Amino acid sequence: MRIAGKGLIDTSKTVSFSFDGRRIEGAEGDTVTSALLANDIRLVARSFKYHRPRGILTAGSEEPNALVTTGSGAGAEPNVRATMVEIHEGLEVKSQNRWPSLGFDVLSVNDLAAPFFGAGFYYKTFMWPGALWEKLYEPLIRRAAGLGALSGDNNEDRYERAYAFCDLLVIGAGPAGLMAALTAARAGADVILADEDSRMGGRLLAECEEIDGKPGHIWAAEAVAELAGMENVRLMPRTTVTGAYDQGTYGALERVGLHKAADGHLPRECFWRIVARRSILAAGALERPIAFPDNDRPGIMNAGAVRAYLNRWGVAAGKRVAVYGNNDGAHQTARDLMDAGVEVAAVIDSRKDASVALDAPVITGGRVIATSGRLGLEEITVATGSGQERLKVDCLAVSGGWNPTVHLACHMNGRPVWDEAIQSFVPKAGMIPGMEAAGAANGVFSTAGCLADGAKAGEAAAADLGKKASKTKMPKASDSAYRLEPLWVVEGKGRQWLDFQNDVTVKDVRLAAKENYRSVEHMKRYTTQGMAPDQGKNSNVGALAVLADATGRGIPETGTTTYRPPFVPVSIAAMGAGAQGKGFAPQRFTTSHAASVERGAPMIEAGMWYRPSYFPRPGEKTWRQACDREVTMVREAVGICDVSTLGKIDVQGPDAAAFLDFVYTNTMSTLPVGKVRYGLMLREDGHVMDDGTCARFGEGHFVITTTTAAAALVMRHLEFVAQGLRPDLDVQLVSVTEQWAQFGVVGPKSRDLLNDLLDAPISDETLPYMGHQAAQVMGVRGRLFRISFSGEHAYELAVPARFGEALYRVLVARAEMLGGGAYGMEALNVLRIEKGHITHAEIHGRTTAFDIGFDKMISRKKDCVGQKMAAREGMVEESREQLVGLKPVGAVKQLTAGAHIFVEDAQAKRENDQGYVTSVCYSPTVQSFLGLGFLKNGRARYGERVRLVDHLRGVEAVCEVVNPVFFDPEGGRLRG
Amino acid sequence: MRYSGFKVFTEGLTGNKGWKPVWRDPEPKSEYDIVLIGGGGHGLSTAYYLAKNHGLKNIAVLEKGYIGSGNIGRNTTIVRANYFLPGNSEFYSHSLKLWENLEAELNYNVMHSQRGLINLFHSDGQRDAFARRGNAMINQGDDAILLDREGVRQHLPYLDFDNIRFPVYGALFHPRGGTARHDAVAWGYARGADMRGVDLIQNCEVTGIDIEGGQVRGVRTSRGVIRAKKVAMVAAGRSGQVAAMAGMRLPIESHILQAFVTEGLKPVIHHVVSFGMGHFYISQSDKGGLVFGGDLDFYSSYAQRGNLPMKEHVMEAAMTLMPMIGKARVLRSWGGVMDMSPDGSPIIDKTHIDGLFVNCGWNYGGFKAVPASGWAYAHLIATGEPHETAKRYRLDRFRTGRGIMDEEGTGSQHNLH
């Protein structure tokens, strides 16, 4: 019910939205809950397990009950706290976890079965018969569980991430936070003030209190205005600090566009990473409920929330309200309600000696022992000193005291300490390096106290930051003491709810203790207490008290469960913003990319680069046809292939040769200038890390290549060796992968093609196999290497990357004139398999030089990385799986990589496993399928027939074990 | 006390007054035949099988916190038998068989749910590597199916199939893979061990290991000295510290692995889905939370908590392949201390000290190993001989270079897994 003249919002501006299809009118500035309460709607949700009717408990992000779904279709957001949703025209709100309707929910029958559904009951049943778990029990449980539903559609909204740095992050803009920010900012510190509310002021917006003789909210507005006017201050409303991490890093979630209709432009949310030299936790305190029988009915609310709805939004949460508490704060609720003309049926103070100066019926030493009302509170029963009294009320405002919001302070494993006076936990100094708590978060509960504590923390932070704060003039405010007498549980008939969201009762916690789940963590995990969306914000302290009592320990001894980030749940879309679509990993394009795409080549990813898979020509229906043609073209004429993606590292310095001797297994210091050598690198564990070529350009100058995928890894490794293992060597490394575009010119007509382009022609004499030289290509200075991965007479021509595209187009055009053309990765793969060359399919991290038949390449004359470990007995045993070629015996339809190898007539099971196939192709050259694989003791088994079994694809083939070099084993073509 | 649906029913009718403690809280005795250091999954299952399979009685499990306070209660609960290297294949295959009968074995519902594990791939090369793995699984007698793109679509219609960078080519499907309720596994084994006379001693930190003449004599603890004929280390992430008490260094680095759970949601993800290229995997708990995780934070740590870079990376991976879950909200994140071995495979072995045994190196995959590890470790402790399924998990494999099990192919030295 809206009360005319109350509240801080302008009720003349109506805004309408829908709740479960019903049109609701609220006012600008309303949240969904304030608007619902203004319309006398109390039933908002159903609980998780028993589908109990639930209403609104709080006015903040800790809300456990009023979780709703907003929006629809792909925009639907489940489990939104209705307390935090600012209404806007057209907003759709739906209740959750009910069927067919909120008022009539079939699964509320669960509530009747509650005696059988106690804590952990599922660990004790549903075990027989075993097969029914997946088929029956689990689907039933799953369907009943869960709260809201995801739409199932892909996210279509924008989310963002951003970074900020500051001297001081102030978390919370209540009186303490505002004072802290003002003090530090006036001293010149660079301050960020973040508050999760849309409006800054904290409790000052919810209370009728005066500061410096004016209403608290006016004082807050003035403080915010002063801060907003300072250049060294950034205000971040609607921003919840969600986590505290190492080195002053904080996560924060800003609701950027959630309070407006989605317009596609404004991001919905932004996830911030804020790095702050200091921080002040001024996040206030959260009121806690009391566990009395049936304390979960809609209409039973936290007293502070009742005041907030009244004072900020001008809404009375009921027509006839009772107030129940164990502390003086509760009285304020009655006072505010009466001042607003709302009927207060009773003020029930559990303390016998409480003095209540109110013009309302007062019951001291009273206890609420029962409540009734099916879909909302109708009546309460109060045990008074002398008997029982029944009161007809539609709202019960409850206060069990306040818990400082210590969560962020505990994110680094620090445990808060028990404060007997306030019967709650407070942060200890130093839990988060650089963070101090102030105000209610620090256990200081009066307004004057909060202002002073905030100022003190602000001064201290400024001083830490090397700034001097001038003496702060303290505003005048009330300094009433906070007095309470602990009250956790009220016995009586009916269940006393602790965790509203997970439907955990006092009885559940007691059962856990009885069954010896006595550790607080056991109790939590067994009962699910505190594991719901509010992470126990409303219930943990109360549950601890119950456990402490049940196990005969004190609360501090019982200890808390661990506080974990995030403080409020954070959407995956916000924290992972930017990745959807193509942001997750980079795409790298070679200079020939456009030319390849123009030729219709499907581009496939190769170590972040994109490379053409094949170049279809008219009439070709399958990739195989194109591939076969390209292979034949290379073998018979000339093919062009962009090999720029191979890593290229320039190695220079007087000790460059010695350095390379140390990182390669073979010797590079003996390589003459103008020559290229194949090189093998091991990890220190003796396995093959990578291979490539090494070209010598001068005494102290080499350029080496790496495989595409390992480029960054090898660079890092070489730097490690240079800086960490061999700082005695004078050598410098720089990656030049992107500086050079490099193209393979491959095939018997390769030299003819090049000689048409080069300013000075080459011959076998001037550029023999494994030679390289500087080359002028149509006036551009380049590098020419005579190396081959295909077994053909071949070159690689490198030019500065800016000439890459032009050169590629020229090369392909010339090749086509010679009966050749461009070829892609498929053909490249066939060519190298025909030649028995290995790639990452074979150098898969587990192979040794011995396995691939290269152990002779490990020079014994010098030390090198991996040499020692490669010599361990188990690394060079004949029984190891060794690289072999596999050639079908007779006609086969297919060979498959991933098949396992068996002796021809052995059963295909692990015990008989002899090895596996790594690469296969159809070779148009050899006119057969070919395979490479690893076979136990393989090199001794050439000529043996083995069976390849691929269960998954249903393929079997008998092959002969052969030398892996299928084509031109003498290498005549390379040199020809 | 036997648990059953009937018992739950009768207790429900009588006010749930008859439930008994799941385990005792005994005072530590001054001497045991066998002391296990660490009350995690592996320690508890070892104790259980020592009692059950070998009829041994005089056993204590010493746990510095509460039972199950370590990784057993922090993992993402995936249970699978999809390894391909000999040594791992038979071990995890054995484990899965034990899982399949665990409820009946323990009379405790660990909610083992064989909902199927789907490992996605995005290139021909990855497909072949997965084919090799899948064939190994079948050779071992386990199950595997190679799904093509359309096959994946039938199971997981919500993926971004045409993601530019990671288009879905297909997947390796392991129908018997799934999840289980982690705490229940610890509690079920604990209860079973306690019922068979094992003393579970909580809040008892081992601070020293007494060795005389090359023979272990017992341990020193926060609750006094306890003599023992055999001492078995099972301290997972804390293995390094415990071994140091015996003057040993282990091939272990401890790292942080984070995990995440969202608020409860109605069922949307019905399998365990793994996007290996993004180091992302996910399943949905029976309570409705999406449970997911990613890669190590990648710095050695004992803090049981992680940092934003990896959190954001994991969320990015989620948005890359599953933009459908963008509006799910992460409720809680946590971390566990992982005992990372050089080759990514575990160690179950004797040490050079008589009577001192070691079990560690579970990396991020030791939850599914809990039954088989306990089985094999109990066998080793009781008989002195390695169990058939675990005889390759030797400590000396790094010295001999024989039988290194690097499933990922990233290397067998630290920080590559």
Add this chain to the structure above:
Amino acid sequence: MRVVCPHCGERDRREFTYQGAAEILDRPAPEVENDAWADYLHLRENPAGETRDMWYHDPCGAWIVMHRDTVSHAVHGGELASEVRK
């Protein structure tokens, strides 16, 4: 998490690659026997508390020996590996 590069100052953790304990710098001579070599490569102190470990700062290419705490995650600072080894 923020990590310190001697060249570049305090930077976000995402800019670094981690490589484990600084024990890796104590590479034995080639004539040392195999077992000692294997122990060098595999066995670790793995301390809970103060540690020195290897970090690579990708943008500038520096290998850094970082002084850190594995329990509190405090980063005390780092030195260039090339300096440490000199």
